[in-house]
Amino acid sequence: MNRKTLPLLLSIIFAIAAQAQTSTDGWSKFTSDAGKFSALFPGQPEEGAPAEKGIVLHTFRVVARPRVYMVLYSDYPDADLTLDTKTRLRAERDGFIKGAAEGKLVAEREFKFKRGSTELPALEFASEGDGINYKSIVIIDGRRVYFVCAGGLKGSDSTSQIERFLGSFELK
Numbered sequence: 001m002n003r004k005t006l007p008l009l010l011s012i013i014f015a016i017a018a019q020a021q022t023s024t025d026g027w028s029k030f031t032s033d034a035g036k037f038s039a040l041f042p043g044q045p046e047e048g049a050p051a052e053k054g055i056v057l058h059t060f061r062v063v064a065r066p067r068v069y070m071v072l073y074s075d076y077p078d079a080d081l082t083l084d085t086k087t088r089l090r091a092e093r094d095g096f097i098k099g100a101a102e103g104k105l106v107a108e109r110e111f112k113f114k115r116g117s118t119e120l121p122a123l124e125f126a127s128e129g130d131g132i133n134y135k136s137i138v139i140i141d142g143r144r145v146y147f148v149c150a151g152g153l154k155g156s157d158s159t160s161q162i163e164r165f166l167g168s169f170e171l172k
Contacts, residue, residue: 027041045061067158070147070149071147071169089123093108096147105126106128
């Protein structure tokens with residue numbers, strides 16, 4: 001291979017790699033090295049790190065009306081790790097539903113979320129509140145809790161976009 005074709009070949013390889021990470025409909029893969037996760041978002045997520053009761057809540061959110069897509073994670077102190085896994089999963093679920101105006105649980109299922117060959121305890125649930133239907137996944141990874149959620153206004157057909165987002169979430 002001569003030196004003149006190498007830059008062209010590298011350009012083609014980078015273009016193909018970029019195309020694999022970005023689709024033509026505005027969705028692209030977002031990776032958080034600090035959060036050790038990746039997910040497809042329909043735009044660049046807005047990041048935040050508010051603290052609540054001494055715990056930093058790392059947030060990644062895209063609002064694409066009539067839908068919202070979020071990934072949150074927090075590292076909890078040792079005192080919070082004394083609760084059993086089911087209680088921790090349900091506490092995260094209940095905290096979210098309580099935060100949604102007039103929120104109510106519609107359905108739920110416990111399962112194991114795979115990160116490579118490791119299986120982590122997880123809870124998937126559907127809820128509704130204040131004119132929005134939500135679908136969420138809570139994953140416990142030691143002291144870290146991941147909360148992956150998408151919601152759409154009631155009456156909007158959001159199922160395929162929500163499933164696409166939730167299904168794309170991966171832990172590194």
